[in-house]
Amino acid sequence: MEQQQWATVVEAATRAPSIHNTQPWRFTATADQLDVFLDRARALPVLDPTQRQQVISCGIAVEFAVVALAAAGVLSEVELLTDDADPDHLATVRVIGAIVPTDEDAALAAAIGHRHTVRDPFEPRIVPAGLLDRLQAEAAAFGTWFKPVTRSEEEVATVFLIDRAEEMEQGDPAYLAELQRWVRTDPGAVDGVPVGAVPAGDPHGRPSNWSIRDFVVGTRGHDAGAPVDPDAPPPDVERPTVVLMGTDGDDRYAWLQAGRALGRVLLVATADGVAASPLTQALDWPATRTRMRSRLSLVGHPQMLLRMGYPREGTAAGSVSGRRPVGEVLTVSPAG
Known part of the structure; x- marks a missing residue:
């Protein structure tokens, strides 16, 4: 070539x-x-x-x-x-x-x-079981398991661990300093996370049962976000499809195979109109990652937690991160 x-x-x-x-x-x-x-x-x-x-x-x-x-x-x-x-x-x-x-x-x-990664709330539509079955088969071809988090006790445990990990990260000055080195305010930046790709307002205030990573913790003004209308009806609580991907091993070979599987899963999902964003906080820290294996009775090692769903109209604009x-x-x- x-x-x-x-x-x-x-x-x-x-x-x-x-x-x-x-x-x-x-x-x-x-x-x-x-x-x-x-x-x-x-x-x-x-x-x-x-x-x-x-x-x-x-x-x-x-x-x-x-x-x-x-x-x-x-x-x-x-x-x-x-x-x-x-x-x-x-x-x-x-x-x-x-x-x-x-x-x-x-x-x-x-x-x-x-x-592209979509962190905004998804439409209130479920991802079809047939598509999830196909994604599971795609992941299996790379020795990677693909597990939808569907049981209520699994969801409660996973949400708790994500929230706990997010709390730990926000309390770690070294983590916050490293995070800020990769947040970009320049829309023309060729790497890092652009502020335009991060939903406005405090992510803890969004009507969802899943916490996305807070990329601008410590820099958000008190008046961030739109004022709350006390007479407005409560927003729908987002309940995305959440899947856990993992491998039997936990070395570089397993990580590469998990990545290849994730790449194929993301492309098949995108071709079917489904977007995704990671919920990896609980996998960042060894303690919460180990607890997830125990709480969910996992055989193997969790490598990726994905939030999946159908993006709402208009959420794609300004969400694409730059590339070198x-x-x-x-x-x-x-x-x-």
């Missing part, structure tokens, strides 16, 4: 979501393969000291590259963690032949450009 072809593939790969939009990846390409590396210069030592969440993010980027190649008529195979001398060499995507793209290949590739130019993350070298 030529340099411009790889640039197009990497542009798609970098549309992958990443924790705090840190985009913790770099790529090198030769004629027949793309190598994906963890970029430690973009680490989150407080929130993600083991790089678990950033490695998952890189796994999503790997899967987005595979999807982009398939839509371009290129069959590929993925090898993970093949370089013992460099643990940050996470994956190799190797070209193995030509294929005729299917309609599904085209739909998933188109979903890469349409997918391909030239900053891709190096193309001659074969051999």
Whole structure:
């Protein structure tokens, strides 16, 4: 493949979501393969000291590259963690032949450009069971389990752990300082979380039974948000579909597989009109992550908690986070 072809593939790969939009990846390409590396210069030592969440993010980027190649008529195979001398060499995507793209290949590739994290309340519509079954099958292909949180006791326990983790984070000055380094007020920023992608007002005041991450804690004015009309009817309480994804193992290989599964899940959901946002606070902290395994009687290790639903009209505007130019993350070298 030529340099411009790889640039197009990497542009798609970098549309992958990443924790705090840190985009913790770099790529090198030769004629027949793309190598994906963890970029430690973009680490989150407080929130993600083991790089678990950033490695998952890189796994999503790997899967987005595979999807982009398939839509371009290129069959590929993925090898993970093949370089013992460099643990940050996470994956190799190797070209193995030509294929005729299917309609599904085209739909998933188109979903890469349409997918974005939606933190605003969803419409009061449930995600169909048939779609959830398909997403479960997609995740299973990568050795990742996909569990809707449906039982009331599981929901109560999960909500409690999220709220507890959020409280712990907001009380940690080191966490708050790190978070603020990745919040962006410039709408043209190429990384970080843009303020425009964060719902206005205190997230604890939104009518939902699930707490989203508070990205502007400590900087919100007392008059943030619209005044409350005492005569207005109470808003509907948002009850999104929430799913937990996890793996039997809990090492870099498992994290990469979870990321690839998550990438495929997000694209299939997007192609079906369903949006998602992470609810990862309870997975940030070892104590609450361990308690989630116990409280939900999980066999394996939780890697991602997702809130899913149908976005309301108008919520997409201004929600897309910036991306670094391909030239900053891709190096193309001659074969051999």
